[in-house]
Amino acid sequence: MERLFLLKMVFINKSKVMEKEFERGHHWCRGRVKGFGFRLTLGRDAVLDVLSRTEDHLSAEDIYIRVHETYPAIGLTSVYRTLDMLVNIGLVYKFDFGDGRARFELAEGPKGKDHHHHLVCTGCGRIVNYRDFIDEEVALLKKAEEGLSEKHNFAITNHLIQFYGLCEDCRNK
Amino acid sequence: MERLFLLKMVFINKSKVMEKEFERGHHWCRGRVKGFGFRLTLGRDAVLDVLSRTEDHLSAEDIYIRVHETYPAIGLTSVYRTLDMLVNIGLVYKFDFGDGRARFELAEGPKGKDHHHHLVCTGCGRIVNYRDFIDEEVALLKKAEEGLSEKHNFAITNHLIQFYGLCEDCRNK
DNA sequence: TTTGTTATTGGAAACCATTTTCAATAGGAA
């Protein structure tokens, strides 16, 4: 917490350019990692960098391969360990889209949450992020969460919505 | 199709008792399996029987163990194969609740669909079936499906909603 | 009922994403 504040203080004395770079990259994640008492290692930083530069839903191996390009020393094991930690502190979401491997995306960008749900093509595995009905969906989910929490004595922390179907390509085949 | 009709004809000449037994058991599934051109084997019948007698979300091994009690000759491999087939013909749903194994439930009872969604306890893995907001949820999902189908050119066939949280037991620990 | 065809089976081995183990290394507070 104090760490995040310190970074902000620095910005006030630096140029607008640097602030823009901060917003673009994953630098804002670093304070979060350290805030939880974890060491910010080259591998962890590289994994965050890869995740922050894509809208895709990468598997552990996808991430391993991409990180390898700029930091060849990394091992697949560490990618798994890093992802596990990032999921635990809530910085990353872990999904199962039914293709036998876990897939990951950053839970939050520099501009805050970018809540969306997913369309999954059962033909080719394509994943589409959509935000179209998010507001209505979230409103209903919130209401349902309250009702369900009460009735079933559950402390609900999270939800998952996915639609399955065939994308245009797969339909025309 | 004709096969189902034949079964109905038989009932007219049989007792009410037998009709009740039919409604209770999984007999109605059999026509479905054969209707798709699959052989109705002892193993497949036993798997359907286990699935039709529970509200739980069993793993392949759970089912294997239960089937074993009445039909010890069955192999785990066949349970996997049978479940795969039942999912393919739409008689069974396959879920991933995040505990590393697939879980299954009958998609439809003798009285038709019994649509519900799930509450998942991230502490102990408990799954709760709920029907409380199903109508509203399904209404919204239907609307969303239409919008999303059009906008993203997806032929949506299915959806998934799950809430994650802590059950009462896990909260008090 | 018997027969013939072949879909289905059980068991063993293979598969493969993920986890564990362990000695070597590097982050970062002092």
Next chain:
DNA sequence: TTCCTATTGAAAATGGTTTCCAATAACAAA
């Protein structure tokens, strides 16, 4: 710079699921 120990990479283990293949059983036809 030093020291402590969290973190690492490589190799091996794990465990759910799939593949392989010869034996078997479902069931249409006779």
